[in-house]
Amino acid sequence: MSLRVALLGCGGIAARHAAAAKAVGLDLVAGCGRDMGRTEAFTAEHGGEPFIDLDRMIDATAPDLIIATLPPFNRHGEIEHVASRGIHLLVEKPIALDMAAGERMVAAAEAAGVVAAVGFMYRFGDAIRAWRAADTGPAGLYAGAYHCNALHASWWREEAKSGGQMLEQVIHQIDLIRHLMGEPDSVYARRANLFHGSTPGYDVEDVSAILFGWDDGRLATLNASNIATPGVWHKEWQVYAERMTGRFASWNEAVITPVSDPAAAITIAGDTNPFEAQLADIAAAIRDRRQPHVPLREGAASLKLALAARTSADARQEVRLAR
Numbered sequence: 001m002s003l004r005v006a007l008l009g010c011g012g013i014a015a016r017h018a019a020a021a022k023a024v025g026l027d028l029v030a031g032c033g034r035d036m037g038r039t040e041a042f043t044a045e046h047g048g049e050p051f052i053d054l055d056r057m058i059d060a061t062a063p064d065l066i067i068a069t070l071p072p073f074n075r076h077g078e079i080e081h082v083a084s085r086g087i088h089l090l091v092e093k094p095i096a097l098d099m100a101a102g103e104r105m106v107a108a109a110e111a112a113g114v115v116a117a118v119g120f121m122y123r124f125g126d127a128i129r130a131w132r133a134a135d136t137g138p139a140g141l142y143a144g145a146y147h148c149n150a151l152h153a154s155w156w157r158e159e160a161k162s163g164g165q166m167l168e169q170v171i172h173q174i175d176l177i178r179h180l181m182g183e184p185d186s187v188y189a190r191r192a193n194l195f196h197g198s199t200p201g202y203d204v205e206d207v208s209a210i211l212f213g214w215d216d217g218r219l220a221t222l223n224a225s226n227i228a229t230p231g232v233w234h235k236e237w238q239v240y241a242e243r244m245t246g247r248f249a250s251w252n253e254a255v256i257t258p259v260s261d262p263a264a265a266i267t268i269a270g271d272t273n274p275f276e277a278q279l280a281d282i283a284a285a286i287r288d289r290r291q292p293h294v295p296l297r298e299g300a301a302s303l304k305l306a307l308a309a310r311t312s313a314d315a316r317q318e319v320r321l322a323r
Contacts, residue, residue: 125251
């Protein structure tokens with residue numbers, strides 16, 4: 001019997017999760033939103049019954065897994081409540097806008113004993129997995145970039161609702177840095193709103209740079225903006241390790257080159273859908289009663305680094321990171 005899945009939040013990213021759920025053979029039974037008209041339109045297109053009350057949805061459809069795609073400002077205990085009802089969870093990033101809220105979610109999920117994952121789907125890409133499987137030696141430098149140019153949803157443009165670009169978008173690569181290099185010891189960052197000061201309701205950064213440091217000398221850099229070519233979402237990163245270098249065009253595409261034999265470079269051109277891979281992993285974790293590949297606690301750990309980077313940028317000074 002396939003797992004029964006419901007969506008909490010029926011916006012743009014929910015559509016991708018709905019498609020992924022169907023692709024991996026899960027049964028999409030419901031969607032819960034704030035507005036019945038919009039929720040009905042969503043479920044008419046993607047499947048399931050529409051609801052605007054979380055408990056009514058749970059009682060009526062008995063989901064095994066709820067995918068929470070609510071914007072971060074609109075989470076007021078729903079994640080903890082779902083866990084308390086014994087329902088497994090996939091929570092979109094960032095899991096919260098502050099550490100206290102994020103830690104409450106993690107504690108509730110762990111106390112309930114449910115499978116709880118965070119939506120850091122980059123980790124499921126073919127190129128990322130190939131790098132992790134290779135004999136790279138320790139990584140000494142990560143250099144990443146994320147650039148776009150869009151107004152996004154109205155809530156995205158308000159720091160009080162989205163957390164800014166660092167928390168809402170750049171956090172994907174912050175998580176990759178942790179995944180590929182481990183926990184840094186310090187962070188220094190800068191950010192500014194250069195070209196959107198006259199845009200109504202836009203108070204988040206549109207340029208930023210982050211430098212993570214390790215006391216043993218390793219470094220990771222990230223630069224990001226929302227002032228690049230409109231309609232183009234550019235992300236890339238390079239990783240320089242003791243025995244390999246990796247140049248990544250996406251989670252599925254990379255050239256991995258042995259330092260000792262550049263002619264033996266390997267080109268990775270995968271086609272894994274990371275949304276599908278993540279849901280397949282969560283379904284297997286529920287079936288096998290194990291932790292998912294990216295547990296919710298990882299969402300709190302990466303949130304901690306993103307918040308520290310934002311704090312550093314606003315104070316214009318280095319921040320030491322407690323382990």
